[in-house]
Amino acid sequence: MMRNNPHARQFSVRGFIALCWFIYFASYLTRQNYAAALTPMLADFQFPKPLLSMAATGSSITYGIGQLLCGLALRKISAKQMMLTGLSVSAVCNWMIALLGTFLPLPQIPYAFLGVWCVNGFAQAMLWPSLLQTMAQQLNNEDYKRACVHVTVASSFATVFVYLLVPFTIQVGNWRWAFPICAGLSLVVILFAAFLLPNTAARNENPIAPSDAKPIPMRRMLFGIGLLPLLLGVVLHGILRDGVSTWMPVLIAESFPAFSQAKSVLTAAILPLFAALSIQIAGRIGRKIHHETRTAALFFAIAFLCAAVLPFAVNRSVAANIILMALITSCMHGVNLMIICQLPARFAAHNSMGFAAGVINACTYVGSAVSIFGIAWTADRFGWKVTAVIWTCIALAGTIIFLLSVGKINNFLQLQNKSHISA
Numbered sequence: 089m090m091r092n093n094p095h096a097r098q099f100s101v102r103g104f105i106a107l108c109w110f111i112y113f114a115s116y117l118t119r120q121n122y123a124a125a126l127t128p129m130l131a132d133f134q135f136p137k138p139l140l141s142m143a144a145t146g147s148s149i150t151y152g153i154g155q156l157l158c159g160l161a162l163r164k165i166s167a168k169q170m171m172l173t174g175l176s177v178s179a180v181c182n183w184m185i186a187l188l189g190t191f192l193p194l195p196q197i198p199y200a201f202l203g204v205w206c207v208n209g210f211a212q213a214m215l216w217p218s219l220l221q222t223m224a225q226q227l228n229n230e231d232y233k234r235a236c237v238h239v240t241v242a243s244s245f246a247t248v249f250v251y252l253l254v255p256f257t258i259q260v261g262n263w264r265w266a267f268p269i270c271a272g273l274s275l276v277v278i279l280f281a282a283f284l285l286p287n288t289a290a291r292n293e294n295p296i297a298p299s300d301a302k303p304i305p306m307r308r309m310l311f312g313i314g315l316l317p318l319l320l321g322v323v324l325h326g327i328l329r330d331g332v333s334t335w336m337p338v339l340i341a342e343s344f345p346a347f348s349q350a351k352s353v354l355t356a357a358i359l360p361l362f363a364a365l366s367i368q369i370a371g372r373i374g375r376k377i378h379h380e381t382r383t384a385a386l387f388f389a390i391a392f393l394c395a396a397v398l399p400f401a402v403n404r405s406v407a408a409n410i411i412l413m414a415l416i417t418s419c420m421h422g423v424n425l426m427i428i429c430q431l432p433a434r435f436a437a438h439n440s441m442g443f444a445a446g447v448i449n450a451c452t453y454v455g456s457a458v459s460i461f462g463i464a465w466t467a468d469r470f471g472w473k474v475t476a477v478i479w480t481c482i483a484l485a486g487t488i489i490f491l492l493s494v495g496k497i498n499n500f501l502q503l504q505n506k507s508h509i510s511a
Contacts (some may be wrong), residue, residue, distance in 0.1 A: 114277040116246030143201040147209030148457030152450040154213025159446020167218035174214030181208035182271035244360035323490035324454025330418035362414040363421040370422035380426040385490035391419035392483035
């Protein structure tokens, strides 16, 4: 019926993209709330920043490992089953954070949080490769690129939600409520996904991920195609994207003591608003440049210019700090759209999209893990100005790495065109 009725098909595609949007929204709710609650947690427990940030660091490590394993497992395991399992385990972990933070003896809390959030990191790793593969199996190339932009924006809306939710819970009761609230909303999404999410049958006669394609060997993907050097740039993107957003409320609270905890957390809500806009802009620029790696280099260069000004703004202007950090993270979300979302689709015709998405996203969270603990250590010992200088150097290095990676990726794209492979 869908093939004979384009209006029915378009409605079906829109409904499918909307469902993917809510799945990704739920995954971010149950992942970002720990970072959003970090400022009131530090004030409540009076732990050093590195001790309480261990959980976020551990989660990034297990997330990165899980991305590799889950990306490979998708060649044999149902993407729908993997997504539902990941969301369910993540909801349970969120409930446990609230319970452990309430009833455990104080010295045990950081280590309990570490264990639970490491499990949550692995559960979250089940979602992104399986979500991308599901979209590739259900959508053609044009619809897939449109879906990437819409679904990626869901992370920004979820981040806004949790950064508004945490100050609200601080005012009406306790920051702990942010975790069961996010878990409850996630469970609602799980129920809808269980009934509405398709399995493997394509909604479109021309999906970009044919099921009978022969996978590209791992060694050729990493060395022959040129993913390996590009992955270092992805690590640097993860450092800036998650490091700046995680520690921005703490930087504001420590640099400007007149700000309350709730206000400092609330300032971070501007980051995903900028990110949502940058994702839309990146999508349009990407369609004009037609090259994900070159577009990512452009966004890294803009982030470098913003980061170079930031050391001069620390301790001087709240507005300047917020705007500059918002621009840096926005640029990294543009890089994220190009490299984490759209570049893996280049491998869909080779049945290697799940692995490509997994290994690239894993490197993002290697950077995230380094940044969360490393920024805490650097800020404690050298202050936020030195930290901002380091961010500037990272942005410059990322620009150079992505520019140097353009050639290798070009060779792969030219080979695809010669072979008449749809990208």
